[in-house]
Amino acid sequence: MYTLGIDIGSTTSKCVILKDGAKEVAKSLIVAGTGTDGPNRALNEVLKKANLKLEDVSYIVSTGYGRKGYRLANTEISELSCHAKGVMHLFPKVRTIIDIGGQDAKVLSINERGRLAEFVMNDKCAAGTGRFLDVMANVLKLDISDLEKEARKATNPVQISSTCTVFAESEVISQLSNGSSRENVVAGICKSVANRVATLAKRLDIKDEVFMSGGVAKNEGVRNAMEEVLNTKIVYSKDSQLMGALGAALFAYEKSIKEE
Amino acid sequence: MSEEVKKKKKYVPNPNSAKYKLGKIVEKHYKEAIEAKANGEKIGWCASNFPEEICQTLGIKVVYPENQAAAIAARGAGEKLCNIAEADGYSNDICAYARISLAYAKIESAPEQDMPQPDFMLCCNNICNVMIKWYENIAKEKNIPLIMIDIPFNPDKEVSKEQIAYVKGQFLEAIKQLEEISGKKWNENKFKEIMKISNRTSKAWLEATSYCAYKPSPLNGFDLLNHMAVAVCARGTVEAAEAFEVLCKEYKENVKEHKSTFRVEEKYRIMFEGIAVWPHLRVTSSGLKDRGMNMVATVYADAFGLLYDDLDGLIRCYCGVPNSVCLESARDTRIDVAKRTHAEGLLVHTNRSCKLWSGFMPEMSRQVAKACDIPLTSFDGDQADPRNFSEAQYETRVEGLAEVIDSRKGDC
Numbered sequence: 001m002y003t004l005g006i007d008i009g010s011t012t013s014k015c016v017i018l019k020d021g022a023k024e025v026a027k028s029l030i031v032a033g034t035g036t037d038g039p040n041r042a043l044n045e046v047l048k049k050a051n052l053k054l055e056d057v058s059y060i061v062s063t064g065y066g067r068k069g070y071r072l073a074n075t076e077i078s079e080l081s082c083h084a085k086g087v088m089h090l091f092p093k094v095r096t097i098i099d100i101g102g103q104d105a106k107v108l109s110i111n112e113r114g115r116l117a118e119f120v121m122n123d124k125c126a127a128g129t130g131r132f133l134d135v136m137a138n139v140l141k142l143d144i145s146d147l148e149k150e151a152r153k154a155t156n157p158v159q160i161s162s163t164c165t166v167f168a169e170s171e172v173i174s175q176l177s178n179g180s181s182r183e184n185v186v187a188g189i190c191k192s193v194a195n196r197v198a199t200l201a202k203r204l205d206i207k208d209e210v211f212m213s214g215g216v217a218k219n220e221g222v223r224n225a226m227e228e229v230l231n232t233k234i235v236y237s238k239d240s241q242l243m244g245a246l247g248a249a250l251f252a253y254e255k256s257i258k259e260e
Numbered sequence: 261m262s263e264e265v266k267k268k269k270k271y272v273p274n275p276n277s278a279k280y281k282l283g284k285i286v287e288k289h290y291k292e293a294i295e296a297k298a299n300g301e302k303i304g305w306c307a308s309n310f311p312e313e314i315c316q317t318l319g320i321k322v323v324y325p326e327n328q329a330a331a332i333a334a335r336g337a338g339e340k341l342c343n344i345a346e347a348d349g350y351s352n353d354i355c356a357y358a359r360i361s362l363a364y365a366k367i368e369s370a371p372e373q374d375m376p377q378p379d380f381m382l383c384c385n386n387i388c389n390v391m392i393k394w395y396e397n398i399a400k401e402k403n404i405p406l407i408m409i410d411i412p413f414n415p416d417k418e419v420s421k422e423q424i425a426y427v428k429g430q431f432l433e434a435i436k437q438l439e440e441i442s443g444k445k446w447n448e449n450k451f452k453e454i455m456k457i458s459n460r461t462s463k464a465w466l467e468a469t470s471y472c473a474y475k476p477s478p479l480n481g482f483d484l485l486n487h488m489a490v491a492v493c494a495r496g497t498v499e500a501a502e503a504f505e506v507l508c509k510e511y512k513e514n515v516k517e518h519k520s521t522f523r524v525e526e527k528y529r530i531m532f533e534g535i536a537v538w539p540h541l542r543v544t545s546s547g548l549k550d551r552g553m554n555m556v557a558t559v560y561a562d563a564f565g566l567l568y569d570d571l572d573g574l575i576r577c578y579c580g581v582p583n584s585v586c587l588e589s590a591r592d593t594r595i596d597v598a599k600r601t602h603a604e605g606l607l608v609h610t611n612r613s614c615k616l617w618s619g620f621m622p623e624m625s626r627q628v629a630k631a632c633d634i635p636l637t638s639f640d641g642d643q644a645d646p647r648n649f650s651e652a653q654y655e656t657r658v659e660g661l662a663e664v665i666d667s668r669k670g671d672c
């Protein structure tokens with residue numbers, strides 16, 4: 001039996017197809033989120049890679065910010081539970097998940113039974129999320145994926161103290177015009193994201209292992225800064241962004257068995 | 261099929277129902293104030309936690325800017341009025357009730373909820389200090405007197421004799437000032453009578469809210485947010501007491517007949533902390549209802565149930581309203597409500613308007629959740645400014661809360 005999870009975020013769409021709730025058959029990731037053709041493209045791509053037709057898929061669970069309006073889904077489940085499910089499937093020892101997406105940040109705490117026990121999310125402001133990094137990369141005329149390379153070269157990260165994205169943008173500009181190097185500014189930006197999300201994380205009891213998921217997890221600069229502020233090692237996978245879709249596909253399997 | 265049958269049946273409210281009676285009381289409250297103003301009587305704008313019993317005894321009509329602001333926001337004009345106040349230079353960080361009220365004082369008309377303009381202002385800071393400047397500004401703009409009762413924040417659990425004496429002196433002075441303004445005379449016997457009625461109303465309110473403890477609850481907790489207006493504006497009237505008594509009867513009946521005004525299966529029972537998000541009431545309430553999540557606990561349940569025997573007792577009550585007590589007292593009241601009603605989760609409205617309420621909420625809610633061993637989540641919103649709320653964020657948090665409750669029950 002094939003089940004599919006689709007995670008429709010604010011900036012990306014991700015799909016995972018599983019066979020019998022265990023074997024990953026295919027995955028896809030499109031940089032276009034809710035309200036665009038991203039979800040459709042992600043779906044078509046994953047089906048193509050799996051060499052399957054939509055009719056071959058027994059059950060679809062949608063998750064993420066755009067989960068509600070997705071008509072092909074049999075049901076929707078929040079990204080909180082899906083992330084927890086996906087991560088626990090691959091990394092059963094994880095007890096804390098820090099997920100930073102395009103426009104929100106969340107920290108999940110997992111209990112001994114591997115279930116979601118508590119969570120905290122960012123407030124309405126999008127500072128400290130992927131969108132914040134996008135804006136900063138833009139100011140620095142860098143591709144988002146280059147931020148980590150730059151951060152690696154830093155010798156003395158600058159302090160970015162504004163939480164507001166607009167103010168932080170002008171802070172970055174004035175740092176550069178005051179002669180700070182681009183790499184030190186980038187490292188400062190990564191640190192500011194880590195600081196902001198770490199204060200959120202500290203509201204929960206941070207237990208090891210700590211896993212980072214979501215698009216921002218790809219950025220080594222933020223991961224390193226996070227390790228430093230939380231004083232713990234961060235576990236990470238190159239598929240971090242797909243954890244929500246994986247969780248959704250796992251739920252889809254459970255649901256279809258139950259309904260049968 | 262005949263024409264009449266084809267037409268959709270018009271909803272006819274049952275005039276004997278509590279809902280109808282309570283609605284009529286609010287309607288009558290505004291109508292009487294408008295008529296009194298037209299007859300040349302002096303009208304006051306009054307803080308919700310100002311002792312209503314004083315005005316009732318003197319036969320003075322007052323209206324409540326907080327109730328009005330909530331009604332205006334619920335009917336969709338919150339942003340319009342906030343913008344008017346902001347254009348006058350008020351920061352959008354100020355409480356939206358204040359901004360709406362300041363705007364209304366200026367434009368003097370809002371079809372969403374009109375009320376007469378004030379001849380005097382009655383302020384009491386047991387609710388917050390924003391109110392002092394808000395009322396002062398209106399008094400100054402309109403060149404009318406402001407009567408202010410200072411009820412200090414209480415860091416202790418008990419209300420001291422000295423505090424009662426301090427507030428009592430101001431009560432007596434306020435009565436004198438009101439006699440002068442209105443030309444009406446204070447009558448001690450009438451005051452005793454009003455205190456009795458007010459207690460009767462409070463008792464009925466407390467009894468009605470206590471039905472939330474039943475599993476499933478015979479009421480949708482959001483009902484209480486609507487009925488609360490009567491507990492604020494008409495506590496000292498027999499009609500209010502009677503309407504709440506009818507409400508109790510209805511809930512009792514519901515319990516017997518396994519019925520509820522929460523019209524779906526009650527899968528989760530939660531405590532909702534904070535003022536309602538009036539501009540998004542439908543979204544916030546259906547966000548819960550669609551998941552079978554009923555609000556069974558709110559601090560309002562106890563907040564408007566003021567029970568006392570005499571003037572000192574009355575003052576003690578007003579010194580102990582939710583916003584004027586320390587974190588420990590506020591926390592214990594909530595723990596008590598949550599336990600009594602078997603709440604399984606805590607949903608906190610981080611109200612951008614109310615710095616006082618939301619300021620100590622992260623710590624307090626953490627302590628409440630821990631003491632009751634229930635999961636907690638919060639969302640950003642605003643009681644009256646629609647711009648501070650995001651539906652998608654609300655949905656995810658509510659869904660997350662339901663999933664954590666499930667996961668704790670182990671049936672996910």
Ligand code: SF4
Pocket residue numbers: 355356357358387388389390391583613614615616617643
């Ligand atoms: S909402 Fe808060 S700030 Fe506004 S009047 Fe009420 S207590 Fe004061």
